[in-house]
Amino acid sequence: MTGRTTPYRVDPDDQDPYAEPARRAAAWRPAVKAAAVVLPVCLIGWLGWQAVANSARDVSSHASARQAPSYAEGDRVGDGGDDARAATSPDSADPTGPAAAPSAAAPSPSAAAAPGGTDRPLAGRTVLLDPGHNTGNAKHTAEINRKVDIGNSHKECDTTGTSTDAGYPEAEFTLDVVHRAERILTDRGATVVLTQNGDRAWGPCIDERARIGNEAKADAAVSVHADGAPASGSGFHVIMPARVAAGPADTSAIVEPSQRLGLLLRDTFKAGTGEPFASYIGRQGLDTRSDLGGLNLSKVPKVFIECGNMRNAGDAQRMSDPQWRQRAAQALADALTSYLTG
Structure with missing residues (x-):
């Protein structure tokens, strides 16, 4: 008014x-x-x-939070941001689309070292690893002294193996190297079969070791050992099968591929560990034998490696070092990978 x-x-x-x-x-x-x-x-x-x-401000605030996630929440490695975005991606519904591809995680050192440019080059392949001897053999002398037929003769089922002067047993050394190589080969896609895994009271016998590889139809097999030669000798060597055709033994089909595997293992082991060729063999780190049941009875390509002389002070020091054993396992895995993919 x-x-x-x-x-x-x-x-x-x-x-x-x-x-x-x-x-x-x-x-x-x-x-x-x-x-x-x-x-x-x-x-x-x-x-x-x-x-x-106030209600309007709250609605606006929540809408802004949904539309503009912070850098820390959306992109920090390990916070699930990428997984959350992938779940809402159009490609996530298509099993053949980009969302189905494996993540680009950094490869493991063993995978990165695999020859052939892929991290699973051994998919579909079977490898036999034979860790020599058994720490329980010394308590089962009657069993390991039993003679078995190796084709051209009869030999003891197994032996106790050697050790360093400090008491480090060959059987512990071989099992450790084999376990390390097994992990690398498994990462590369291989099916790895062991002749023993430290869970047996003794053995197995040499004929059973060969039979395990044969029954597994292994594409390649390596028996890992350490030598007990005179202390003045040092170095490693690879043993390949001779041609034997007698009784249950017939190596005719495996001599040539075993030689190829042996050469690769010799060269790769020397490059990977720095260990010299054995000074007491005189054959540039290679030997061919017809008296080893594990080779005579094998139906798959197979070699032995004596990784060094445990009675030699220098070799014993290297073989007692876990880092050196890792290099030995890496060389073993790389040689098998080269053989199976070459």
């Missing part, structure tokens, strides 16, 4: 001393009633406006 309000005037005829306060109260009563109605309505309206405004 835009009209004027007439100012309040005192009536000169009114002599009652209480009349003036009463008139003032009567004049203000409508305004007070109006305020009593208007103020609560205004307060309710203001509170309602605040609630709506």
